[in-house]
Amino acid sequence: MEHRSRAPLRISFAGGGTDVSPYPEEKGGCVINSTVNQYITCSFLPKPIGDLNVHSLDYDTVVRFGSLRDMAYDGNMDLIKATFQHLEVLPSGDLYISSDAPPGSGLGSSSTLTVGLVALLSYLGKEPLTGYELAQKAYRIEREILGIPGGRQDQYAAAFGGFNFMEFTAQGTIVNPLKVKKDVIAELETNLLLCFTGQTRGSAKVIEDQTKNLRERKGRTSEAMDRTKELAIKMKNALITGETSDFGRLLHEGWELKKEFSGQMTNPVIDGLYGCARDLGAIGGKLLGAGGGGYLLLFVPFDRKKEVSRKLEEKGGKIVPFNFEFNGCRTWTVR
Numbered sequence: 001m002e003h004r005s006r007a008p009l010r011i012s013f014a015g016g017g018t019d020v021s022p023y024p025e026e027k028g029g030c031v032i033n034s035t036v037n038q039y040i041t042c043s044f045l046p047k048p049i050g051d052l053n054v055h056s057l058d059y060d061t062v063v064r065f066g067s068l069r070d071m072a073y074d075g076n077m078d079l080i081k082a083t084f085q086h087l088e089v090l091p092s093g094d095l096y097i098s099s100d101a102p103p104g105s106g107l108g109s110s111s112t113l114t115v116g117l118v119a120l121l122s123y124l125g126k127e128p129l130t131g132y133e134l135a136q137k138a139y140r141i142e143r144e145i146l147g148i149p150g151g152r153q154d155q156y157a158a159a160f161g162g163f164n165f166m167e168f169t170a171q172g173t174i175v176n177p178l179k180v181k182k183d184v185i186a187e188l189e190t191n192l193l194l195c196f197t198g199q200t201r202g203s204a205k206v207i208e209d210q211t212k213n214l215r216e217r218k219g220r221t222s223e224a225m226d227r228t229k230e231l232a233i234k235m236k237n238a239l240i241t242g243e244t245s246d247f248g249r250l251l252h253e254g255w256e257l258k259k260e261f262s263g264q265m266t267n268p269v270i271d272g273l274y275g276c277a278r279d280l281g282a283i284g285g286k287l288l289g290a291g292g293g294g295y296l297l298l299f300v301p302f303d304r305k306k307e308v309s310r311k312l313e314e315k316g317g318k319i320v321p322f323n324f325e326f327n328g329c330r331t332w333t334v335r
Contacts, residue, residue: 003124004043007116007329008035009100009107010157011194011288011297013239014254015166015232017261018225019151020207023214024168027225030232031153032178032239034163035325036194038100040112042120046093054080057098065090073146079110082141083117091124104200106289108154114138115158115329123331131175131328135159149207150290161328165236184242189323191244193285193300193309195277196318197270199293206290209262224260231257248283248299255286265291273317274298280308295320 010033018029052065054077063077068090071081080097084090097117101107115138122129129137135155142148142155152168156175163178213221231254238246255274259265270287277285277298285298296317300308309319 002043002045002334003120003331004041004334005116005120005123005329005331006039006041007112007119007158008161008325008327009038009040009105009109009112010035010154011107011295012153013232013297014235014250015228016151016153016289017210017258018229018232019153019166019168020149020211022211023225024152025170027229029168029225030229031151031166031168032164032232032235033153033157033166035157035161035328036107036322037325038107038320038322040100040109040116040158041098042113042116043096044091044093044120044124045096046091046124048092050092052084052090052092053094055094055096057096058102078146079114079142080117082145083114083121086137086141086145087118087121087125089121089125091121101295102200104289104293105196106287106291106294108157108289110148111138111142111150111154112158114142115155119159119329119331131156131159132173134329135173149204149211151207159328162326163239163324165232178236178239180239181242184239184244185324187244188247190302191248191299191305193277193282193296193298193305193312194320194322195273195296195298195309195312196320197273197287197293197296198316198318199267199269206262206264206292209264210290213262220260221262224257228254228257248285250284251286251297251299252278252284255284258286258291262291267292269316270296273312273315276311276315277308280304280311282308 012033015031054063138155165176167174281304282298282300288295
């Protein structure tokens with residue numbers, strides 16, 4: 001028998017950055033996001049005895065572990081090592097891991113991997129977790145044990161799935177599932193473009209710069225975050241009421257604010273792709289994730305999508321088809 005988990009990646013529409021400490025503890029943050037049909041998949045083939053062999057299908061590498069003590073943090077599969085150590089389990093067999101998006105893509109792939117692996121190990125141990133428990137364990141592993149800078153939304157998006165309005169405070173996280181009408185979802189899928197910029201980035205440096213600016217009250221970072229939080233509420237209302245005509249404008253407004261968080265948020269390649277899309281009719285858009293690379297999400301009128309897509313690919317971008325995913329992390333057994 002083979003045991004599997006699959007966790008969806010996410011796109012964030014508004015509020016990203018207000019889930020990164022110390023902002024949520026000081027003022028309370030909120031984010032609106034949705035999962036999409038891009039996934040992290042973990043598959044485990046157990047053996048009666050022997051070591052654990054971890055296969056990264058994306059990098060065509062295999063790492064073998066004989067005990068939890070073998071798992072020193074050295075920059076190679078540290079998330080996987082920390083997950084096994086935190087859960088205090090090391091099964092015998094072969095673990096295969098695959099991602100539909102590269103690390104540093106802005107779709108929350110690292111956090112989604114952690115969620116998927118925690119879910120799989122809990123499933124193997126017959127200890128089912130709620131969405132909150134799953135997200136909280138993944139957050140602890142990534143942010144507290146390994147000390148990787150970042151926010152809170154990714155773990156909860158992967159665990160819960162669908163469209164969610166999330167609130168972050170010093171007391172914890174509240175996930176509010178949104179009942180978005182099917183016609184509104186269809187309209188979004190008709191007008192949204194997902195464009196890979198051709199660049200990935202390590203989010204840590206951008207987040208560290210953003211956090212430093214906030215703590216030291218540099219520039220307009222704090223004010224921009226306050227307005228970003230307000231924008232997330234406007235975006236939630238637009239989705240619930242079906243005002244998709246406002247969606248692109250709000251994306252653009254959010255991107256202009258996000259660039260105030262850190263001077264490392266964008267670069268000439270990203271600006272060139274975004275400017276090209278706007279010149280050809282895109283109403284708005286934003287860079288997903290912490291910044292510095294990854295994917296652009298663009299709202300483009302349907303009759304302009306083909307032309308915008310063609311020009312972006314001519315400039316080095318890659319259009320990635322997607323649909324929304326309404327399920328969170330899932331586990332199952334293949335018999």
